[in-house]
Amino acid sequence: MKKILLSTFIIISFVLYSIIHNKPANILPSNPSVGGSMMNNNMPQGSMMTYKDGVYTGDSADAYYGIVQVKAIITGGKISDIVFLQVPSDLGHTNEVTQYATPILKQEAIQVQSTHVDIVSGATDTSQAFIQSLSSALKQAQI
């Protein structure tokens, strides 16, 4: 699960980088004769991603349970290393929460409904506790 998240953030960071630098995010097999300066013409046909050599810092990404930021090192047009600059600080908690990490769920503002209903579901009124407490208080008050 962690690996999937890691890969996702790497991809997100690269996409963000590409958008910021006005270059297309090249994630499909591409024709090396098209595209100009970003392509390394020595790359074999059908390679998935080709990049300019260098060290690139991705944007900070909000991973719901913390901030993730990576730095990618490109050598020979390929990713040679990835360095974590920021990780969610409490890794134990991270493990616990990633169990429940899901696609973002839909939200809405609650709205009063006027339709007739047969039954209502709401949180219980613990009236028993009230009765208990009141009767013990009244016991003390007895003459």
Add this chain to the structure above:
Amino acid sequence: MKKTWLQMGMPITLEIVDKNSSENDFLLVKSYFSYIDKTFSTYKKNSEISKINSGKLNKENYSSDMKKIFKIAEETKKITDGYFDIRKNSFLDPSGIVKGWAIYNASKILKKRGFKNFYIDIGGDIEVVGKNNSKKWKIGIRNPFNRGENIKILSLSNNGVATSGTSIRGQHIYNPHQPESTIKDVISLTVIGPNIYEADRFATAAFAMGKSGINFIEKFEGFEGYMIDSNGIATFTSNFGKFVD
């Protein structure tokens, strides 16, 4: 026939739509809940659970229903990573699981007697069976900010619905992972499940998880949830819409 009465410290409503119901059927359900109260009420000094809590009963003398409840509590604790826990410090309180389980058992009693269309509601935890004169049962989710209003209408048949939440008298859900904290942010969590026994235990556990509780419900096939936060914003599971009227 429909009756409402007070028992186990809560309002109970039983409505049987089938034509052949009688007083006896209602009495049967009442006496079952009386037994449940006598066994599991932590407010009764001489209940079995109170005797266990005061050290007056040994494990080998536990009733078979008590053993069953403890077993269910242990299983639920595992599935929910400890968020469902009947042990509060050194005190055992299984009420978070007994209510739904008792309603479910009562519904089985009525089904055995041949009834196919009825509902049982104990303080907002509901088991609906069959239909209400050929129409699915219409259930409102109470507005946690205004008791007189509903903020969602559900259309259900053969399901259980439970709502965990804070009451105006204060927080009554206990988070076993942070015993000192009170549950903030989430005001109300409604869970729909295949029956009230399942819905109840998951609603209790998920509520204790705070805002990630709704993600926990999302994980489970056959369960849908509707969570309301302190700002009046609801978050709901992917297939919750199929239960909305």
